Amino acid sequence: MSVGAGEPGVVFLQAAPQRAPSIWTRKYVRFLRAGDVACAFAACMVVLGTKLLFGAYIPVEDVVAGVALMASWPVTMQLSAAYRERGHGEGSEEFRAVFNGGVGLMATVAIGAYATQTSIARSLVMAALPLALVLTLAFRFRVRKKLHLARAHGKYMRHVIAVGHRAAVLDLIMQFRREPHHGMRVVGVCLPRTQGDLDVDGLPVLGGLQDVAAAVSLTQADAVAVAACPELDGDTLRRLAWSLEEQRTDLFVAPALMDVAGPRISIRPVAGMPLLHVDHPEFDGAKQIVKNVFDRVLAGIAIVVLLPAFALIALLIRLTSPGPAFFRQVRVGKGGEEFTVWKFRTMIVDAERLKRALEHANDGDGVLFKIRNDPRITRIGGFLRRYSLDEIPQLFNVISGRMSLVGPRPPLPEEVAKYGADVRRRLVVKPGMTGLWQVSGRSDLSWEESVRLDLRYVERWSLILDLQILWKTWSAVTRGEGAY
Template sequence: MQRSEVDAPRPRATMSSYRPVARTDAEVRWCGLVAAGTDLLAVAVPVAAALAAAHEPGVLRRTAVAALAWLLVGALGRRYVHWVWAEGGPVAPLLRDWLVLVGVLALLRGAAGPGGAPPVTVAALLPSLVAAVVVRRTIHRYLRGRRRYARALRRVLVVGEAQAVDLVMGQLARRTDHEYVVVGACTAGGTELPDGVPVCARLGTDGPDGTGEDDAAVVAAAEELRADLVFAVPGRHLSGDRLRRLSWALHDRDLPLMVLPGVVEVARHRVRLTTAAGLTLLHIAPPYRRGVQTLAKAAMDRLGALLLVLVLAPVFAALALAVRLGSPGPALYRQVRVGKDGVPFPMWKFRTMIVGAEGARSGLEEDNENDGHMFKLRRDPRVTPLGRLLRRHSLDELPQLVNVLLGHMSLVGPRPPLPEEADRYDEVERRRLSVRPGLTGLWQVSGRSDLSWHETVSLDLRYVDNWSCAWDMGVLARTVRAVLDGRGAY
C-alpha cells in the first residue's frame, strides 16, 4: 500500500520499543543552506546576464547587491528556519518577499540616480521566485519521505492531563505527514496513561498554579530525552498561570513550547492570533461558503469543464467506441450519487463492468476489501479487461465533466457517495456532503482505494473545512501525476 497525503501509522513511542531518533538539527541543517544557495544563484545568474546583455557598467557590483538583498529579505522573513520545510513552500509568503525585493531594488535605483540598475533587471528577477517555490517544495517532499523512516523528526515531550496526552500521542502516531515524534510525557492529574507510554514525571495537583518542582521536573525530562520542544495541552490541571510559569522555566533553558488549542484539521489561512486583556486568542475563520472565492471556484469549474470537453472530444469518441466493442452493452453508465446537502443526481461514467453488475454485487459483499461504507475489490470479477485500464488511469470518470457543466459536481471536491453509503453516514461523515462532490480531490491524489475509510473521511473533511482556489489548483496539478501513476485505482 502506498500513500502520500496520509501515510502509514507511525508506531507509538514506548519505553520498551523506543529507538533513538535523529534530531531535526542533524537532518535539516543543510536545507537552509541549500535554499539560501539556490536563492543566491537564482538571482545572480539571470541578473548578471541581463545587465551584461544591456552593456551596463558595474555588473558584478549590481548583481551582488540584488543577490544579497534577496537573501536579506528571506532571512528577515525567516524563510530559512527549520519549520518552513514542514509547510511545503506556500506561494503567497514567497510572492510577498519577491515584491519586497523588487521594491528595495527600485528604491536603490532611485537613490543611485541615472546610474542605477535598469528596469530589465525586474524581469530577470522572476526566476528567483520560481526557484524559491520549487526548491522549498522539493525539500518538503524529500523530508516527508525521510520521516517514513524515522528521520528528520523533532523529538517532543508532551505535558498535560493523561487523557489529553494520550489523545495527542495517538493522533501523531496515526500519521507520518508531520515532523513530530513523541519521546515522553509528563502528566498532570491522577489518571493513569495506558501501559507502555513513557511517563517521565507526574505533576502535582495541589492547585491550579502548580509548583516550581513541577516545572523543574518537566525541564529535567526534556533535557534527559533531548527533546527539541515541549507540547503543552491545556486542561483543568494545566491552565492560566501554571502554563505561564512552565513557559518561563522552559524558555530559561532555551526550550521552545507549543500550546495545543484542541482544534484539528484547520488550515493556517483560517487562523489568526490576537490578544485582549492579556488573553491570547485564536481566531478561526469559517470555511469559504460565499464571496469571491466561491464565485471564482464556480467560474473555474464551468470554464475548465467546457474547455476540457472541447479539447477531449476525440478522446470521448474513441473511448466510447472502445467500450462498445470491448463488451456487450452501452458505452455510458448512469448511476445515482449523492451530491451537496444530500441531494441525489445522475452521474455518468464510461462503463467498466459487465451489464447487470449491480445485481451481482450481493454475492461479493463478504469479499469487500474496504473497512468503511464503500465497496471495493482489488480483483472485482465484474470489471471488464478494458474497464481495468480505464479505471487505472481514471478515464472512466471523464463523462463527469458534463456533471460539472450542469452544476452537479465541481472539478475538485470529495468523492460522491452512493445513496446506500450516504444512508449509513454518521454526523461527522455527513459533513462531506456540505460541498459539491468533485471529479478529483485529495482522495484521488493520495492513494484512492488504498486508503482506509478513516483516512478517506479525514482527507475529505480537511478539504471541506479548508478549501481555497489555490488549494484546488494544487490538487488539479497533482491529479495529472495520479492519473499517469494509477496507484490505488481499481
Template sequence: MRRIVGADAVCALIAGALGYLVRFGPAGTDGQHVSLGVALALPLVWVAAMLVARSYEERFLWVGADEFRRVFFASALLLATVGTVSWAFKLDVARGFVVLALPLATLLTLGQRYAQRQWLHRRRRHGLFRQTTLLVGHRAGVESLHQQLEREAYHGYRVVGCALPGGRDVAAQFDGLPVLGDLDEVVDIVRGFEVDTVAVLPSPELDGPALRRLGWDLEDTRAELLLAPAVTEVAGPRVRIRPVAGLPLLHMERPELTGVRRLTKGAFDRTSAALGILFLAPVLLGIALAVKVTSHGPVFFRQERVGRDGRTFSMLKFRSMVVGADRMVDDLAEESDGNGVLFKKKDDPRVTRVGKVLRRYSLDELPQLINVVRGDMSLVGPRPPLQGEVERYGYDMHRRFLVKPGLTGLWQVSGRSDLSWDDSVRIDVRYVENWSLTFDFMILWKTAGAVLRGSGAY
C-alpha cells in the first residue's frame, strides 16, 4: 500500500514539474507564483484526491477495472475542484498548466499501477503474496471454487483447507484439501490456522441467522468473510444489491445482447476491420505470396463454421497446412493433443513451414477481418466452432450462439489450445453472460500479448 501511495505522489510530482516547465520554461515568468505553488503541492493534493476516491482501499486494488475507474474519478474531481477554487478566489492559475499536468498525472498513475499489478500477479502465480483461505460449504461447491481459485492464482488466494458438513467424520481430505472441521468450527479453524479469508458457499446449514452470527464471531479475528453466490460466471457489473422488504437481495441484470449497444458493437467491428484491412494490406499481400510460393495449393483455406443463431458461414484463413489436411483428421485422431472434443496436435505433420510461423503468431487468422466486414464474425467473441463440435455440445454451450463468433476472444487470451474442454465451455459462457464494449476493449488489449507469447498456439 505504501508503495502505491509513494508512486502516485512521484507521478504527480513529475507531471507537475513537466507541466510547469512546458508552460513557463526553466526560468519561469513573473506573476506565476500561484502556479508554481500548485505544481509543488500537486503530489499532496493528488494523493488526497485518491483517498477521497477510495482508490487505496484494498478491495479495489490489484484485480478488476474498479481501481482504474477510481483514478479517473479522482482526476476529474481534482480538475473540477481546481477550476472552481481558482474562479471563486480569482487565483492566477494558468489553464495551460492545469490542462497538461492533471492528464499527465492520470496517465502516469494508471501506468505505474498497471505495472505494479502485473508484477504482483507474476509473484502470486509463484505462490507469493497470497492470502490463506478457508472454503466453507458442501463438497460440490468447495471443489468448484477451489478449482477456480487455483486457475486464477493471480487473485491471491491460497486455499489451506475446507470445512464440510460432518467435518473430519466424513473424510480427512477432499479434492486435495485437508478437511479442517465442521461448519460449526469455522471460527476455531480461523484462529488455529491464522486464516486471512473465509469463503462461504451456499448451504442450508448456513442460513441468514447462522451467517450473521459467523460474521459477528469473525469480527474478533483478522479474517475477511466472503460469500460466494449460487450464480457463477456473472461479472460484477451485472450484479447489484437491492434492498427489498428490508433484505439485501442480489439483482442480476440481463446480459446486454440486443439494442443500441449491439448496434454499436457491430458498427465498431466493421469499421475497425475495414481500417485493419487497409492498414495491413502490405502484410496480407506478403503472407499471401509466401503461402503461394512455398507450398502447392490455394492461398486461402475456407471452412464451414457455425455462427450466431446456429447459422453456418464460410470462414477464411491463410492456408497453413497441406491441401486436403481436413480429410486427414480421422487418421490422426488417436494422436490428438486436444481436449477430447477439439482435435489439436502440437507437432502436426500437416502444417507447412510457413504455416508454423503463421499459426505461432495467429497471422493465419487475419483474413477473418473480411468475415467481420461481411457481418459473419465480430472482432471479439466466442471461438467459431465446427458443425461436428456443435453436435457434441451440451445445453450450456449453446449460449455462445447468442452472439457472433470472434476473431479473438477470452479463449485467445486464456491459453487457446491448452484449454481443457470444461475451461473452453466456461470461458465462452462467461463472455456471453458478461459482454460489454469495455470487456471487448480489454480482450483486444490482452490479445496483443497473447499473440506475441504464442502460448497455446499450434
C-alpha cells in the first residue's frame, strides 16, 4: 500500500490485491448449491415415484427432463442472484431471488415448450418445478437459522470499519452487537476528529476520515459502514468509494433516518442529483382496514381454540391463590385514550399496594418497574409469565378493537406521563399483544431499547412485518427467555 499524490487527506491504494471472498463464504455457497441440487433431485424423485406408485409408465423423456431440471436449477439460482454474498442471512433478498428464479424457470419451460411445440411432461411443470421451489425455500430457511445460531456464537462474521462521529459510531456498534445474526462485527473506528481518542467502547480508533482505506488494509476488513456524518459530503464519500474499489471492500452508508423501512425509501434522480424520498407511514386507509379485519378474525379463531386453556388456567389460579382469576388494569392505547386491559392474575391480590415498598429492588430503568424475582408473583403466576400465558385474555381487547395482535407494548398512564415528545410517537398506533419488543428480549431489554423497537415498528409497519413478528413470537414464548 502506498499513499499517492493528490488532494490532501485522500488515501490512494496502489496495486492493492483484490480481496477474495472469505473461506467460509465460498464453503457456504458450495453448500447452498449442493442443497439446491438435492432439493431438485428430491422433487423429481417424488414426482416419478408417485407415477410408479400408481402404475404409470415413465418414458425416457421424463427422466431426461428430470436430469435437465437438476442441472438447470443451480444455474437458475445463480442467474437470479440467489448466491449473492449480501443476501447470506440478511433480509428477504435471498428468498426473493430463489422465488423469482423458480418462477422464471417455470415460465421459461412453459413458454419454450409452447413456442417450439415440444412435448414436455405436464408433471415437470405442474409438480416437480413448484415442489423444487418449495423445498429450496425451506432448505434456505433452515440453513439461515443455523447461520444465525453460529453468528450468535461469533462465527461467520464480516469485519467492519465504522466511520462517523463518536456517538453515531457507538450507536452503530451497539446495534451490531445486539443483533449478531446480521453478521457484522466492528473491528475498528475512524472519527472525523479523534481528539486523542484511543478507542470507542473498546474498539481501536485507527485514524480520521482520510485514513479509512489504510484502516481497511490494516485490519483486512470486509466492509466500511458510514454513520451520519456532515464531514462526509458527496465528494468526500465518492473519493472514499474510489479508495475502496481496488480492495473490493463493501461500502455501507447509514442514513439519518435509520429506523425507516426500506419500502418507504426510494432514490429519485432530480436535476441530476439522487434524492432520497421518504414516504409517510400509513396509519389509516385500506391497509389499516385489512389489519383490523386480520386481527379480529385471527383473535376470534384463537379464542375458540383456546377456550379449554382459558378454563384450565382460571381454575389453577383460583386453586393456588385467593382472589379472582382475572386481573384488570388501565393502559393507554392509540391516541392516548385509556382502556382496560385483561390478563390472567399472576400476583397476589394486594400487589399494587406493595409496589412502593419494593421500589428499591427495581431492576428496570427509565420509567419501567421490573423485578426479576418479584415476591408478589404467585407460584402459577411465574409459569404463566414465563410463557406469556397470562396475556391470552388480551384477545378480547383485540376483538373489541382497543388492541392489535402486533404493536407497541401497552403502557401504563404513569409511564405515559413521563414520555417525551419523541416517545409519544408510540401512541399513534394501537398497542399489541406482541411486538418487536416481545421477540427481541422481552423484559431483558432496557427502557431505551424497548422504545427504539416500538418506534421502529411504528415507522416500518406492514402486514408482512406483523406476520413475521407473529411467527417469531412462537419461538420467543416457547423459549421463555426474558420474561419476569
